[in-house]
Amino acid sequence: MTSTAATVDRDQILTITQDVFAAMLDSGEQLAFERFEPAPEFTEPLAAWVDMHAITDFGPLSVRALVNTDMAAGRDITTGLLMLPEGEDVTREDLVDAFGEIANVVGGNVKSLLDATAKLSLPQVDDNGPDSSGAQFLQDLAINWRNHVLVVSLWLLPNTQN
Amino acid sequence: MTMKALVIDDSRTMRRIVAGVLKNLGYDTLEAGDGQEALNVLESESDIALCCVDWNMPVMDGLTFVKEVRAQAQWRDITLMMVTTESEHGQIVRALAAGAHEYLIKPFTPEAIAQKLDFLGVLPAEEPV
Amino acid sequence: MTLTQESFSFVATLVRQKSAINLAPGKEYLVESRLTPIARSHGKTVEQYLAEQRARLSHTEAERIVEALTTNETSWFRDSQPFVALTDHILPELKQQRGLLATLKVWSAACSTGQEPYSIGMVLTDYFASQPGPRPVTEIIATDLSQEVLERAQKGRYSQLEVNRGLPATHLVRHFERSGTEWALNQAIRQMVRFQRHNLLDSPPAGGPYDVVFLRNVLIYFDVQVKREVLAKIRKVLKPGGFLILGAAETTVGVDDAWTRVQVGRSSIYQNTVGKK
Incomplete structure (x- = not known):
């Protein structure tokens, strides 16, 4: 039976995000924790997202996994993931690749919970995030990772012909 | 002689990460962006000992690639490890049934790759040639 | 990094005394990470918790601290x-x-x-x-x-x-x-x-x-x-x-x-x- 997007709960998003950061950036050590205070406004925002499209028993279903953070986090993620010297500046290309990959793996794991046959789009990265008009908010979760804050959110997209 | 590994993933970043880990383990690495490209590399290169394959790729996906490799006697000795976010029980069974030797779920630590390659017996040895 | 040098040294000394393990400087993030659950269970931040223990170390807490820092990630079929x-x-x-x-x-x-x-x-x-x-x-x-x-x-x-x-x-x-x-x-x-x-x-x-x-x-x-x-x-x-x-x-x-x-x-x-x- 296919789960619906509504049954991906916050604990699962938390576990997925923690595992992604622990494995890919912190050598297995868990340094990402749920943040209970409201997320701050990101002065230099950065966003990455993937969309997943499934045909379920109830019709087509499209879900977006979105990660919002700031440039500083993006830089640390990039140097960590691509094994570049810590603290140094990174190219836009590397930033897009690395941060996009984080969204890709998080989204891939969310997809795995939803439906094995769903298709995942390529990750997109933009300073300001996607156009969310028509998208229905499902869940979000704020994370403290090292000295950064990230917000992972899930959105139900209006059904598009694919 | 240095062992060669082929990293197959449609994400350039993921190829970079996996190839980085394999290089640190002593491999020479090659890359391909999909299963078809990977088959082309196998045709033109000799002595590829290991393929790390993503599942979801355009043109030819990882499962199909595994089946294609397994169907060829000349590539009988190549170790095939899937590296993917697909983590459903049934998916793993399918991959192993198709002939993948190992299956690594993303996200993974570099140690996890090393461990899998170790018990597959394909970790490059540090002995002098 | 919210962990003070004193707190880190305190933990490193404790761990070294009770196990063979040496926590080199640079591992502050490890201490912070491993002790967060314990500190949280006391309703404190890691630094607050350690400051307390530095003032008066409880035997139980000493054990918990050492255990939190010396547990290794266990693997299956270890050493095969x-x-x-x-x-x-x-x-x-x-x-x-x-x-x-x-x-x-x-x-x-x-x-x-x-x-x-x-x-x-x-x-x-x-x-x-x-x-x-x-x-x-x-x-x-x-x-x-x-x-x-x-x-x-x-x-x-x-x-x-x-x-x-x-x-x-x-x-x-x-x-x-x-x-x-x-x-x-x-x-x-x-x-x-x-x-x-x-x-x-x-x-x-x-x-x-x-x-x-x-x-x-x-x-x-x-x-x-x-x-x-x-x-x-x-x-x-x-x-x-x-x-x-x-x-x-x-x-x-x-x-x-x-x-x-x-x-x-x-x-x-x-x-x-x-x-x-």
Whole structure:
């Protein structure tokens, strides 16, 4: 039976995000924790997202996994993931690749919970995030990772012909 | 002689990460962006000992690639490890049934790759040639 | 980084005193990460918690701190060799000693979050499935000092990261089921293992005498005299001809001469030759 997007709960998003950061950036050590205070406004925002499209028993279903953070986090993620010297500046290309990959793996794991046959789009990265008009908010979760804050959110997209 | 590994993933970043880990383990690495490209590399290169394959790729996906490799006697000795976010029980069974030797779920630590390659017996040895 | 130098040094000293482990500067993030759950349980930040302990150290808290920082990520089939030795050498030997293996008792001492005893369970299950004849009644007693890890072990549920550590994919699909973001060990394996809290300095747990004892990477924490005592206690509950498996590179040589080294690759496997026919 296919789960619906509504049954991906916050604990699962938390576990997925923690595992992604622990494995890919912190050598297995868990340094990402749920943040209970409201997320701050990101002065230099950065966003990455993937969309997943499934045909379920109830019709087509499209879900977006979105990660919002700031440039500083993006830089640390990039140097960590691509094994570049810590603290140094990174190219836009590397930033897009690395941060996009984080969204890709998080989204891939969310997809795995939803439906094995769903298709995942390529990750997109933009300073300001996607156009969310028509998208229905499902869940979000704020994370403290090292000295950064990230917000992972899930959105139900209006059904598009694919 | 240095062992060669082929990293197959449609994400350039993921190829970079996996190839980085394999290089640190002593491999020479090659890359391909999909299963078809990977088959082309196998045709033109000799002595590829290991393929790390993503599942979801355009043109030819990882499962199909595994089946294609397994169907060829000349590539009988190549170790095939899937590296993917697909983590459903049934998916793993399918991959192993198709002939993948190992299956690594993303996200993974570099140690996890090393461990899998170790018990597959394909970790490059540090002995002098 | 909210951790002060004083707090970090305090923790490093404590850990060094109670274990062999050296926390070099640069590992502040590790201290912060590992102590957050404990600090949270007291309603404090890590720095607040440590400042308190620095002022007046409670024995219990000292233990908790050291344990939090010295737990290693456990892997399945750790070192692989001993598990191969179990089926390739130990079980055939035991069968030869007795003619028929009606029962098999294994003790996994220092079982942590369960990967070792469950790995043993998986190996034995797969092995006996491939052998003709009736399966021996198998019991695995798994002990550890920490109630917390025993509770986790008992659940038999592991995260994606944990199942990526040393577990062959074939074993994953054969013995586990996916459960949300976790993997749950099949009941058939879980019911082979009985978990119990136990201190190695005490008398061995009931359930013996045992055919095989796994005592891996624990003796290193004891001095020679204590090692001797622990090994002597174990030998008393190990059947004649039974096997002791230590961690890679561990040895009984120079500590206890009643053991005979078994040549099985690079493994540290010893046989109780006292009273052996």
